[in-house]
Amino acid sequence: MNAETKIPGLETEKIDRIASDILRPVRINKVFIIWTAFLFIALAVCLYVYTIQLRKGLIITGIRDFTSWGMYIANFVFFVATSLVGMLISCVLGLIGFKWITPLSRIAEIIAVAFAAIAGLVIISDMGRPDRLPYVFLHARVQSPILWDVTVVTTYFVLSLLLWFFPLIPDIAVAKTRLKGRPAFLIRIYEILSFKWVHHAEQYKILRQAVKILILLIIPTALAIHTVTSWLFAVNPRAGWDSTIFGPYFVSGAFVSGTSALIIAMYFFRTNYRLKDYITDFHFERLARLLFLVSAVYLYFNLNEYLVPAYKMKKFDAVHIHELFTGDYALLFWVTQTMGLILPLILLLFKRIRRPLPMLIIALFMFAAAWLKRYIIVVPPQGHPYLPIQYVPEEWMVYRPTLMESAITLASFLLVLIIITLLSKFFPVIPIVETAHEEKENEIK
């Protein structure tokens, strides 16, 4: 080992061992090629469907003049929501001082980057004139929540990308000499991205400061993106959207979908990348507690959001509440509330459940329910406007998503998977240097 890789305060053997564990999946193998090929082919099919939409217009979707925001917008809200997990894990828990987040923070950041980046594309798929996207800046009007949303989502994406990348630099420097047998282009990328990092104590000091600044910037930005997203609805005078608690209601819901996404990803990396020694049962137990906490808060907001109007039953609120509780959307509503919130809350009380596999199953349910919940928030309030829907074709009365718009929505998930795959496959998904430090601290204790 030359002097360059000597990290202050850490034994080289420790780094060697950890690095070789964590860098093991960083290679191009058959499974990876098949998986990415599948992703890209599926994506190509979905993008072809999008070209049909470009040609024919939004007529290929189920949205019409009355329910004019459908699956695309619900999906957008879901993506913004899920991306908030980056802020929750690295920033909030990190600032509080929890050490166990170390192996999870980078996974959380990858999820944040992927979902925030694609959220921007999802919104474009909903535009009637995507070619006029530059107008949003050229003819920007500060009064419109859309401008606020575009600004903060972009900012959050950039900050999250930096928060993923900064702590990665020392790891890249560690890894670049340990990538024997990997493709030349990858070694070259590592060479460039290590920015001549020499593990000087001063460098670490600056890095720590930079990360701290990022963390402090991300917390308000993340709160802003989801609050503003909730305002896209709350500013409209419509029963079901006209709510003063939409901001915190959305943010608390975001933590639920984000935490479930993180649990799913953790489980996947732990088994497929053979990282059981780093992502342990203990981490699942911790996240189970976190999931319980955020779900309980979300349940509390749900009670406020639905029971208060249901008690008063004002004319149009009553129509909306009836639709959800007993009407067209009842099945969807009760499934999301029970399977996605109440049942998991009960199950999480049991110690036997707070283990990797049961947690994966719960997280999958909550993740799916979180998506459906966004659909329930976005779609039903448009089905019953103040004035009746009359003299229109029958299919205009009730919104039914079409196969084509489902395919375009699927494209957004494929893109997220592609980003997550590439970032986690080409770069260490667990921080090497930080993990080594942590191990050392535990040994001293």
Add this chain to the structure above:
Amino acid sequence: MGGKKNKNKAENTDIQQTLEASRRDFLKKAGISGAAVLSGAAAVLAGYRHEKSKNKGEFVKVLTTDNKLVKIAAEEVEGYEPGLKELQKRGREGIPGKKWVMIIDLSKCRNARKCIEACQSAHHLRPYEYHINTLVMQESVNTPAYFMPKPCQHCDNPPCVSVCPVDATFKRQDGVVLIDNERCIGCRFCIAACPYSARMFHWEEPVNAQADKDKEYDIELNVPQKKGTISKCLFSSDRLRENQLPYCVSACPNGVYYFGDENEDAVTNGTTKETVKLSELLKQNGGYRLMPELGTQPRVYYLPPKNRIFDFDQDKPREEDLII
């Protein structure tokens, strides 16, 4: 009808004869059309140019027979077609000094749907694409049902305008809320915001897209309509500019609509062409606006459906008639 007290028989379809309009007519007739006349009337022209320059309209240069190059207001030249720039400019400003209002008398509406047809043919829309739609309303089981024509309410505090990210929908000084389909990005935030469901979207290629392809876009008519953009009631701003009543108002066979200028306190019935005092009409008939609790301040007023002159139940559509 109480409002008849203050009626004024108007001779033609003009909303009112203003000085401005007659002056313009005079000038047109005086023959600005021919450059020959111009050459002999340099003095008139000078004064006229001075006047017109106050309006800052579009100017064109005209060569007179004695080889003088003069500049005159473009819209005064016969056969003049304003270009896109001018159409956009005047369309966004509105007609100075006016505050347009519409009054809809619900006691007279029997759902003839002539207003809708006239509107759809003027704006090149399909039968189920509405700028104005007549709805069957019933507040509660014990109150009678009635027909309610519903155009855009041209709110003075319009939620649709607040939320538009690119200023594609805007409020003019004469009270009209318009939509610029050269600007609209198709986000449909305005549809979400409008409590009166007054807006429509071009989900597919508009019905006349092929025929209208080469037409200059008139923001006051919103033609050519464009795929992927919004459309909605425009209070027929193109007609207002020509001192005519809106398409729907003049098409109604039942005298439902009054239209006019709030500043002059005068509105004209589209069927009978009587002009009455706006304030009196509202006062004597208990005029009201839709959903005032939302604070949108509509410019459309309704007169309640009392003493109806026909039997509603006879015209009442069945449930299945409400689907087309």
